[in-house]
Amino acid sequence: MLKKSLLYSTLGLLLFTTGALFGRQVQMEKITIPMVQNAQKLLGLSFTEAQIDTALAELTDLRNGYVRLRQVKLENSVPPALQFNPIPVGFQFAKEREKFKASSVGKVSVPANKEELAFYSVRELADLLKNKKITSLELTQFFLDRLKRYNPQLHCVTSFTEELALQQARQADSEIKAGKYKGLLHGIPFGVKDLLSTKGYKTTWGSVPYKDQVLEEDATVVTRLREAGAVLVAKMTLGELAMGDVWYGGKTRTPWDVNRGSSGSSAGSASAVAAGLLPFAIGTETLGSIVSPSNACGTTGLRPSYGRVSRHGAMALSWSMDKIGPIARTVEDCAIVFNAIYGPDGKDQTVYDAPFNYNAKQDLKKLRIGYLKSDFERNYPTKAQDQATLEALIKAGYELIPIELPKTPVNDLVMTISVEGAAAFDEITRNNKVAEMVNQDKNAWPNTFRSARFIPAVEYVQAQRVRYQLIQEMHKMMEQVDVYVSPSFASSNLVVTNLTGHPCVVVPNGFNSRNLPTTITFIGKLFGEADLLAFAKAYQDQTDFHKKHPAAFLK
Template sequence: MIRNLNRILTLSAFGGVLFVSGAFFGKQAQMEKITVPMVQSAQQLLGLNFKPAQLDTALAELTDLRKSYGRLREAKLDNSVPPALMFNPLPVGFKFEKESKTFKASDAGKVSLPANQEELAFYTVRELAELVRTKKISSVELTRFFLARLKKYDTKLHCVTSLTEELALQQAQQADAEIKAGKYKGLLHGIPYGVKDLLSTKGYKTTWGSVPYKDQVIDEDATVVQKLREAGAVLVAKTTLGELAMGDVWYGGKTRTPWDLNRGSSGSSAGSASAVAAGLLPFAIGTETLGSIVSPSTACGTTGLRPTYGRVSRHGAMALSWSMDKIGPIARSVEDCAIVFNAIYGPDGKDQSVYETPFNYSPSINVKKLRIGYLKSDFDRDYGFKTQDQATLEALRKAGHELIPMELPKLPVNDLVMTISVEGAAAFEQITLNGKVDQMVNQDRNAWPNTFRSARFIPAVEYLQAQRVRYQLIQEMDKLMQKVDVYVSPSLGGSNLVVTNLTGHPCVVIPNGFTNQNRPTTITFIGKLFGEAELLAFVKAYQDKTDFHKKHPSIAL
């Protein structure tokens, strides 16, 4: 029985290789002749039912294919090499906005230094920018302040992989000199920030939160890091992520939410959300493939923006799923996210999936004219945040918005999650085949090592069929979004998180209350493709009428 199972698993003609205790038996499999009984066993695994005569005809082709797999595996493919096929999130007939307008932020008003300096920890980017611009505080002072908080609280939160202190002080000194010389670059000039440690930074480790890569140095700045540097922002820390962008457990431990040190901060942008929530950073960069901005923002009570797929260059970012990875900011307020997004969006000539289209954000956008929908059946079900979410819906109605009930397309969207498994297995083929995945911290059935191995048995045909269903989903979502400009969804549960990550729609997640255990809750708003300007303006208008984003965990006070 064991021998027969080994033969099934060694059939690389169906994408399979055998792993026992981390050993790779691919070369052994290539020495064994492919037979009809072997293929019969393999097709049972894949739910196929070809006749013996048909399988016998295929043996020569399968043998040649297996040889091809071996030759292809010898090609050097770093994680940074994308596939030639690129995901297109645009529905048929989609038209981009053409007119580009000047970015506008709200008037900061008069901003003063607090009597208690520690209160600076929870100032927004907009407020800190006004202090720096008016020279009430220097970038160096602000940078030293946040570095000190990171050092103090990281021992409890485990939210930092590397402090970039030397670089930060150099950048802060440069910012101060430029501002003194009258060369003010804008609202991020001199503002400290952190970046999720799957984005490369010149001169510092980029660990991807994973044991096999914990000493890795990629000696270049990711495009997002480069754009923030050009905007004058000051990089002070690399923040933790769950290992290879899953969860909140990494090689250094478990990142905690500052609201409850017994609980993880969720993932995978675990450190970015935790540090911002605790007042250790004014903002941080996160990424999302299937909830990695929304989920930690919920656990930590932060505001997060997951932009449209194709808005922000991923050059220099670890690839998990080329057709689903997205980069966005985590901050204290919606407008802070708009300010950061304004600095990082747009093509760089390197990531070919990024589109050239304007971001015309302004807080003066007339949000009363926007059509607002809500996922009725998702809000009607029983779930943990229902009380807080119903209060949000009622507040929107009282603000004069007619909420249009809507339902998401009825397609097998959960089955399309195989997209991440297949693309992730390709991105991390090397450590899967050489057994280094065995070094990863999490080894249970839901962890990456098992997913990467299992994905070897997903046929290419089934993956492509899934992408065809995904195409149908994109068209159906476009029909739905013709009826609304923004819609509201529970942050977790239901199918919204899966659907919109597959279609590439932008979302903003904001705090909207607290549980009886004093843990933050959030609610999610979804906008049209490339409609971040209207989406952010609408959510800002709602957030300005609340104070949930102004609440802070006691650990950091």
């Protein structure tokens, strides 16, 4: 039975592509034994001629079924009926819910040189707004002016939302003046990665085929930030369809060296925050899209657990791996933003109702801290900066527990993104609108989407079963620690934790020989963002790397 189903699902899918891959109305050839024999070589199969002959009629029926299914209109917002479950066997959610407890900031004043406001934290700006030392309208105009001044150098904005921003800022000022202060985001300007829908403005996904697209609804994250009183000033660039830093308008740059890309795909979000053009911005990550631009731009980023933040209104690339999180100047800023956007909305059915009990003053000595021993022992470009991080943690009194990641062939599981992305963008692959995309090299989406057409359904399902085992093995490993430290890139950690859904905080930890920022990564338990953020904040508070800014953007 297994052999039969493997033959049908793999070869049926493969053979259909011969007639419809590029959207042309081609008369499909009759499926023959030689055709199947040639096709199975591509997949490493070796069914006999008799077995293939028996399957021909059903393969033809399957192909005809694919044609009928393609007549069903599927918007990008339609998820698969099968939903990814990151919860390992035996996992227990925290039951108690506690009030969010941010740190105090002491006395904050408006600087004599107002340009210095560009690098104030959300926490500091919130204090100024609450105490009416500055208005939201002033702040909003200030950041809009900086965005307009520096966007020609950084290419970080797809759309300004100025009219909306000024209206929201005036509303925030009116509410604060009336004593209706909503909290730490009230009146704070921000930007969102342009794969989140915003009513009344274009949502381009950074891609040529969608550069004029308008989706007349606000994504849940946009709605929740508005309800928290935050002010949306711009939509930020992303690498086309959430890959890299190249989009239909050019290449987004890092403010540390405008001749270099910002990395991505949350390119504009990280670039703008690093340059002091926004206090915070929203990014997303499927496989490094918060971590990588934070590394290139020297920002702090939170990639929450899978199932923490609703993706309603967000472009789908990989339903089982997409996650939404903040990019900001400090760890606590990330915690403040996350506190406003997490939790179920009744629309994204993958979101869990789990508490977030952040307390900046919690007793961190109770936490067990691990580190990926063999990864840190390797020779890699940022080893010196990472060793300094480990030494700082030991000096602070933490006993670092050596741990190792599961020995699973995780790079082979990355096909998950290829398959799900190919499904999400099936229509533009078949009608060949992918040919309009900017990047057409062999590692770009157009080729990936086409190649994914030749990944058998059975192999995709088998990969998800291996992923299930990985989740159980990671759960067993995490029983030893509450938080662990990893190199941001010199490890399989980035791939592993994006597959398992574990939360990550990426923090600046130095500069390389070219004066470009470097980062370290902290990983927490599933839905353990509170402990993770509190610990990462404690580390960051002992450093000043996040307080260093690119000189060209200080004026």
